[in-house]
Amino acid sequence: MSVEIALIAGIVFYTVFFFVYPTWRKWELARARARTPGKTITQGVVGTFDEVFHPHAYYANLEWQAQQELPVPVPDADKLRPDVYSGRVTITLPR
Numbered sequence: 001m002s003v004e005i006a007l008i009a010g011i012v013f014y015t016v017f018f019f020v021y022p023t024w025r026k027w028e029l030a031r032a033r034a035r036t037p038g039k040t041i042t043q044g045v046v047g048t049f050d051e052v053f054h055p056h057a058y059y060a061n062l063e064w065q066a067q068q069e070l071p072v073p074v075p076d077a078d079k080l081r082p083d084v085y086s087g088r089v090t091i092t093l094p095r
Contacts, residue, residue: 050058
């Protein structure tokens with residue numbers, strides 16, 4: 001009796017699984033793409049080969065990712081910004 005119940009439960013489980021899993025997987029992939037649109041599975045695989053065989057493309061990709069994560073500089077309230085792009089930065093400390 002218990003073997004028959006286990007067999008029927010297994011058949012029902014796998015039948016429901018094969019109908020529900022593809023829909024659930026599509027939903028999960030769409031949700032992951034919406035959260036991180038620039039990251040894909042192939043990016044990690046290709047990035048490994050780029051690092052070894054085409055290092056300039058790998059470094060360009062790292063630079064692009066860093067620029068995507070950088071915040072936009074906010075202007076000061078008094079519109080005075082230190083000139084950090086001229087190559088000379090002066091730091092004054094109070095005595």
